[in-house]
Amino acid sequence: MELQTQLKQLADKIHQLKDKIETEESTKHAFVLPFINLLGYDTFNPTEVVPEYTADLGIKKGEKVDYAIVQNGEPIMIIECKNWKENLSVHGSQLFRYFHVSKTRFALLTNGIQYQFFTDLDEQNKMDEKPFLEFDVATLKDSAVNEIAKFHKSNFDINKILDNASSLKYIKEIRKQIDSEIEKPSNEFVRLFTSKVYNGRLTEKVMEEFTELVQKAFGQLIGEKINERLHFALNKEVIIQEKDQIEEAEANRLNTTEEELEAYRIVVAILRRKLSTSRIVYRDTQSYFGILLDDNNRKPLCRLHLNGGKKYIGLFNDNKVENRQSIETIDDIYNYENELLETVGLYEVE
Structure with a gap:
């Protein structure tokens, strides 16, 4: 942004x-x-x-x-x-x-x-x-x-x-109130949770004991939530890195065709009105020819499927879900000019 x-x-x-x-x-x-x-x-x-x-x-x-x-x-x-x-x-x-x-x-x-x-x-x-x-x-x-x-x-x-x-x-x-209660629980806050788990009379001694227990419980809960988020984020990054490594290894075994390169140049010609050409990068894989923003796998601009019996262009919606459209020749890419330019907008506002 x-x-x-x-x-x-x-x-x-x-x-x-x-x-x-x-x-x-x-x-x-x-x-x-x-x-x-x-x-x-x-x-x-x-x-x-x-x-x-x-x-x-x-x-x-x-x-x-x-x-x-x-x-x-x-x-x-x-x-x-x-x-x-x-x-x-x-x-x-x-x-x-x-x-x-x-x-x-x-x-x-x-x-x-x-x-x-x-x-x-x-x-x-x-x-x-x-x-x-x-x-x-x-x-x-x-x-x-x-x-x-x-x-x-x-x-x-x-x-x-x-x-x-x-x-x-x-x-x-x-x-502010939540933070204050977690730092130093009030009697009302302690009573709210104690009454749900303790059936006896809430004497002064019981309240003192449960004040400490409530504070510890919230501290543990927050710590566990933070650890869960960190664990999820780290695992997600590892998966992305592994995927990038697999795709890179695949790319080394690929033979990019002249038709794919010509299709890439058509996409560049469309998108250069909104982007510097240096930001439009292709990556060839075994299953498709991908065109990315800033060479970032998480910013796909489109995918081209040109090596099978039928040709397709894969376009992306707000949720980055690919929607394939059939094309007869690579010149048909020009028919999807508006969709390609709209895809750029998804990333330029991030």
Whole structure:
């Protein structure tokens, strides 16, 4: 995913530069503006990204928020920036006041490393006390990247983000509660599980004993789940490597025909409108002639079956399941131009 790569590059830049950044202004230019830019907004266009956006507070005039992202003349998000060394938790009240007098539904508080996105889920036109999305660019998870992508200029949809923000807010709070209970189980939590397995009276002594047992049980369960996932991932990788080795050994025994190479050139001619030709690679096997993206077995573009009594082109759907289509000659590959170009789209958004 392009956005994920850009965020990783920004994180690397921050790591290299932060010790040389001393002021809030430097933080804005080195860290925050690049983030706004990778969301697809032109930071050099003052009608799209407005610096020092006026947010007058009643009789107090001339109050300004650091940036506002504007669409159709209206702010869709206001941004308050702090020095990268500052703790964001002490600055929410300032943004709260700006939000109240603006027409935006989203506010961002950031020090260029930590980002907190707010909206007004609890009471309209009144910024929530807690952010619905919070992340650190240095330790981004895939789930956070997916949420950041919703704020990209090409994806921005207020209603969709608001609908999702509500779920994000409660999931985040529920996760905190679960984590707290696992770390230090409350009496209610212990009682819930103890009452299902213990028939005696829940005296203070029994509760103390089961508090430790519940904590151990959850710790063991989580450890086992992690080990299962790791075991599955390792086994899956071993299977893929073995399959690659088998196919490589088969390739050494193959005689790739001129017809297969000509068919490959036709596929390249179609796909080069979306891909660099260097990324379109073929692998011949005993049973088919495969064409891959980036020489990656997990990114098949199509398969050609040309050496049997009948000829087929194998196309792939969203689940990477092959669907064979009969062709009379390799020139018929041109009839599947749209399908081939759609297959590229499956991988370019990963």
